[in-house]
Amino acid sequence: DQQVKQNSPSLSVQEGRISILNCDYTNSMFDYFLWYKKYPAEGPTFLISISSIKDKNEDGRFTVFLNKSAKHLSLHIVPSQPGDSAVYFCAASEGNFNKFYFGSGTKLNVKP
Amino acid sequence: DTGVSQNPRHKITKRGQNVTFRCDPISEHNRLYWYRQTLGQGPEFLTYFQNEAQLEKSRLLSDRFSAERPKGSFSTLEIQRTEQGDSAMYLCASSTPSQSQHFGDGTRLSIL
Numbered sequence: 001d002q003q004v005k006q007n008s009p010s011l012s013v014q015e016g017r018i019s020i021l022n023c024d025y026t027n028s029m030f031d032y033f034l035w036y037k038k039y040p041a042e043g044p045t046f047l048i049s050i051s052s053i054k055d056k057n058e059d060g061r062f063t064v065f066l067n068k069s070a071k072h073l074s075l076h077i078v079p080s081q082p083g084d085s086a087v088y089f090c091a092a093s094e095g096n097f098n099k100f101y102f103g104s105g106t107k108l109n110v111k112p
Numbered sequence: 113d114t115g116v117s118q119n120p121r122h123k124i125t126k127r128g129q130n131v132t133f134r135c136d137p138i139s140e141h142n143r144l145y146w147y148r149q150t151l152g153q154g155p156e157f158l159t160y161f162q163n164e165a166q167l168e169k170s171r172l173l174s175d176r177f178s179a180e181r182p183k184g185s186f187s188t189l190e191i192q193r194t195e196q197g198d199s200a201m202y203l204c205a206s207s208t209p210s211q212s213q214h215f216g217d218g219t220r221l222s223i224l
Contacts, residue, residue, distance in 0.1 A: 009152075036215075043217045091154075097209065099168050099170075100155075101157065104152065
């Protein structure tokens, strides 16, 4: 019963272009969403989050969009840089932060 | 470095043996989480502590798994009578109530 899904296992983008990573969820009780970045042999690193009371949150080159009616969120990276190449996980919580559900990840490759 | 520390980084053991992993969270974080990650998947929630109290436990955590956080600081995760299916990366994360989780680099368990 995977409640958070990332249907694209990989994405390849040219340096300088926009990267769009997608995530879908099934549990309407989720009200807090996060994106993590993971390099090989390291633990995930927090990137950006959004509460369900918002539909957009921006931090530098990273923007997360939330569409509650579609139960969909996306992470936009613009402009993409080679150092952004990593696995990106989306995660969701019911707001009490007791338990987080993660997607299976999307491996982003930014080509120079 | 004051991040989340996990030891050992890699554990190789024979099937049927017991193993114990340790996690040292960021010192001011009262919340501590354990996750398991297998190849191609995102982290799966195992259990959560607030201070020394274990408040949430996944059904993934069978009777062979036990976690403790005796003084509300470091935590241990023990797996008894290990099985092939226990081979995975075990991740620990910590946070304050209003922050996102900070992950350690994990302990990779390999069952021979």
